[in-house]
Amino acid sequence: xxxxxxxxxxxxxxxxxxxxxxxxxxxxxxxxxxxxxxxxxxxxxxxxxxxxxxxxxxxxxxxxxxxxxxxxxxxxxxxxxxxxxxxxxxxxxxxxxxxxxxxxxxxxxxxxxxxxxxxxxxxxxxxxxxxxxxxxxxxxxxxxxxxxxxxxxxxxxxxxxxxxxxxxxxxxxxxxxxxxxxxxxxxxxxxxxxxxxxxxxxxxxxxxxxxxxxxxxxxxxxxxxxxxxxxxxxxxxxxxxxxxxxxxxxxxxxxxxxxxxxxxxxxxxxxxxxxxxxxxxxxxxxxxxxxxxxxxxxxxxxxxxxxxxxxxxxxxxxxxxxxxxxxxxxxxxxxxxxxxxxxxxxxxxxxxxxxxxxxxxxxxxxxxxxxxxxxxxxxxxxxxxxxxxxxxxxxxxxxxxxxxxxxxxxxxxxxxxxxxxxxxxxxxxxxxxxxxxxxxxxxxxxxxxxxxxxxxxxxxxxxxxxxxxx
Numbered sequence: 001x002x003x004x005x006x007x008x009x010x011x012x013x014x015x016x017x018x019x020x021x022x023x024x025x026x027x028x029x030x031x032x033x034x035x036x037x038x039x040x041x042x043x044x045x046x047x048x049x050x051x052x053x054x055x056x057x058x059x060x061x062x063x064x065x066x067x068x069x070x071x072x073x074x075x076x077x078x079x080x081x082x083x084x085x086x087x088x089x090x091x092x093x094x095x096x097x098x099x100x101x102x103x104x105x106x107x108x109x110x111x112x113x114x115x116x117x118x119x120x121x122x123x124x125x126x127x128x129x130x131x132x133x134x135x136x137x138x139x140x141x142x143x144x145x146x147x148x149x150x151x152x153x154x155x156x157x158x159x160x161x162x163x164x165x166x167x168x169x170x171x172x173x174x175x176x177x178x179x180x181x182x183x184x185x186x187x188x189x190x191x192x193x194x195x196x197x198x199x200x201x202x203x204x205x206x207x208x209x210x211x212x213x214x215x216x217x218x219x220x221x222x223x224x225x226x227x228x229x230x231x232x233x234x235x236x237x238x239x240x241x242x243x244x245x246x247x248x249x250x251x252x253x254x255x256x257x258x259x260x261x262x263x264x265x266x267x268x269x270x271x272x273x274x275x276x277x278x279x280x281x282x283x284x285x286x287x288x289x290x291x292x293x294x295x296x297x298x299x300x301x302x303x304x305x306x307x308x309x310x311x312x313x314x315x316x317x318x319x320x321x322x323x324x325x326x327x328x329x330x331x332x333x334x335x336x337x338x339x340x341x342x343x344x345x346x347x348x349x350x351x352x353x354x355x356x357x358x359x360x361x362x363x364x365x366x367x368x369x370x371x372x373x374x375x376x377x378x379x380x381x382x383x384x385x386x387x388x389x390x391x392x393x394x395x396x397x398x399x400x401x402x403x404x405x406x407x408x409x410x411x412x413x414x415x416x417x418x419x420x421x422x423x424x425x426x427x428x429x430x431x432x433x434x435x436x437x438x439x440x441x442x443x444x445x446x447x448x449x450x451x452x453x454x455x456x457x458x459x460x461x462x463x464x465x466x467x468x469x470x
Contacts, residue, residue, distance in 0.1 A: 017124035200237035269398035285313035303330035356461025
């Protein structure tokens, strides 16, 4: 779990606490204070990096790495701290708790940071926040961890497999229990491991863009690692990037940043040129923009619940130069009589528990509660019932989630078909690449479900079901 121990590291104790560590603490405190807000973590880190854009690239990389680590590995870091602190992390003041996490992460996982430096910087950081009386506490806990990091008593993998997985991969134990109950402990282990893996950024080049290979060469020439996405044409995985706006071609709208699962969901809708498409819960707009590309001379109506979310759709559409998208604020639960029976395709990528995207948005696992799953499933069912009226005869409704729970996926698919005789389930096999390995429904590719099986670490866990109005 941890980096190898070294007893002979030297550090310079002089000077003030590093600005980069102060920024990381700001990020962690903001995330913790606003934990219930949707996907806040990514927005907070981006905002901080934009605010301190004048910092060297190495400092910004350190800020991103340490802040992400402390969010992703929170349960593991707290477990280690609790092994060596009389005051448990839950009882610590927020600033001290996060300073301990920062120091612990550097000691356990950052070989380039001397243990003594991690301890000393944590003490300075505590002092800078006004906790002069607790600097001895911070120093004592972290130096004990540094001395005994190869002797940490982890949960026993054989006797406490679920507890072991929870701590090792920082996944709340109730999620491990859920996955074990639905599948098996071994499958839960695959899920937890996939959540912890570092993933490349996935991009999709625009269909009408003819200079793809030259664009890829330019990206590579700027030090970015590029590899082809086997699950989708004109799509690539990018690694070693400092930010999307630094990638040549992004600001010019040559490609979109979009996960493979999101692309496949749009493809499975069967959108044709000149189609009228409605995207009910559209922010941040990845699916809407892909739908606009596919519809060409057709039109996409992309709505979401707030102006802030609608603005994110507009920003994406404007960067990509798409003029066949209309955006606006709509509550998906409120019927829009003007849209009844007018849509060739309705996209319902609905609010969900998000267990399939924990690898990219680790803050989800901390704010989500077990009871939320049933409530979200009820919400999805209500939205689907409203959305059904928008589909014209012969048109399709595409239901997708970025989660892997039965309540939000298979159960809702069955409930929709039971409640709507005017729809039939339709196969999505014609829209899927042959190389895609997935779990399928008994009727054969009526649905697509990917719960992080072995061999698919580069894609979100997701569910897709397609219905056609007869």
